[in-house]
Amino acid sequence: MISFTSKAGLAVLLFLTFSVASSRAQMASNRDADTAAIKQFVANFADAWNSHDAHAVAMHYVEDGDFSSVKAEPSHGRKELEDHYTTIFTTFLKNAHTTDTVRSIRFLAPDLANVDIDWLVTEPSAPGGVLRKGLLTWVLSKRNGQWMIVIYHEQSF
Amino acid sequence: MISSRLKVALAVSVFLAFSSAPAWAQMPSKMDADSAAIKQCVAAWEDAWNRHDAHATAAAYVEDGEFSSTTGIPSKGSKDLEAHYNEIFTTFLKDAHRTDSVRSIRFLTPEIASVDIDWQMTGARTRDGKDAPNRKGLLTWIVTKHSGQWMITIYHESVF
Numbered sequence: 001m002i003s004f005t006s007k008a009g010l011a012v013l014l015f016l017t018f019s020v021a022s023s024r025a026q027m028a029s030n031r032d033a034d035t036a037a038i039k040q041f042v043a044n045f046a047d048a049w050n051s052h053d054a055h056a057v058a059m060h061y062v063e064d065g066d067f068s069s070v071k072a073e074p075s076h077g078r079k080e081l082e083d084h085y086t087t088i089f090t091t092f093l094k095n096a097h098t099t100d101t102v103r104s105i106r107f108l109a110p111d112l113a114n115v116d117i118d119w120l121v122t123e124p125s126a127p128g129g130v131l132r133k134g135l136l137t138w139v140l141s142k143r144n145g146q147w148m149i150v151i152y153h154e155q156s157f
Numbered sequence: 158m159i160s161s162r163l164k165v166a167l168a169v170s171v172f173l174a175f176s177s178a179p180a181w182a183q184m185p186s187k188m189d190a191d192s193a194a195i196k197q198c199v200a201a202w203e204d205a206w207n208r209h210d211a212h213a214t215a216a217a218y219v220e221d222g223e224f225s226s227t228t229g230i231p232s233k234g235s236k237d238l239e240a241h242y243n244e245i246f247t248t249f250l251k252d253a254h255r256t257d258s259v260r261s262i263r264f265l266t267p268e269i270a271s272v273d274i275d276w277q278m279t280g281a282r283t284r285d286g287k288d289a290p291n292r293k294g295l296l297t298w299i300v301t302k303h304s305g306q307w308m309i310t311i312y313h314e315s316v317f
Contacts, residue, residue: 066263068273071317072295106223106311108269114299114311116225135229137297137313139271151263151271153297155315157228 031107034147038140039102041147042117046100054085061149062141070134070156096123096131103135111142119154132156188264191307195272195300196259198307203257211242218309219301227294227316252280257296268302276314292316
């Protein structure tokens, strides 16, 4: 006959086992949801970029976000970022189109991720139509449930 | 005449003002110490690289660290990283010398930082053994602090 104490002990053990298992499952599903949200965010950024909407593109960054060009020329903060995008969208990239494909996501913390994105910019007057291809590397932070760019680097090869 | 209750309140507020002041001062000084430690980590890595010591170069990464080349070719984990450095140090970069200079550090948390590093290289060869022009570009590292030691978690490099 099992004593009341061991029954209670068993109940506690079962409860703990289930709650650990369900919190593990929760973490995995949060991560899946964040991965999906990040991919959606990258797609939204490409849409804003392809609409040549400098304001909308800059709004994908946190207030004090950092951008660095293929030549490592920096822009810091939303105002400079919007100016940068206004310049490129009205000059050498005014007929350009970007295709961004997420290559990998590495979570540095639950609300912090590094994302590598294969990048292809086409432009009608470029040789073979391809102006640039390379890799974008973004550090994203989740703010009030929304993933945003903290740091943007790009390399062309 | 000041009541004893007021005296106590005054004493407490003076104590709080002085005890919270060092906490305020502590934050920037910790960040300064971490910035210095990160610069030291970059200098030690540069030194290992210039000695063409593949093991020491790879040991600057965390166990599951990630490298991505100027053309986006990845190596992941200590074993792959060391094999990568072994290969470059015995072939087209065997006479190469690099100079790395930290441009900026952005702390993402107290123990995670993004580091931009200007790099230059002389003495490189092409894959078929001819002299290659000098190269320069930007390294972009994500470094993380483990048991007090800053290590490379993600390494990207661009050339321009």
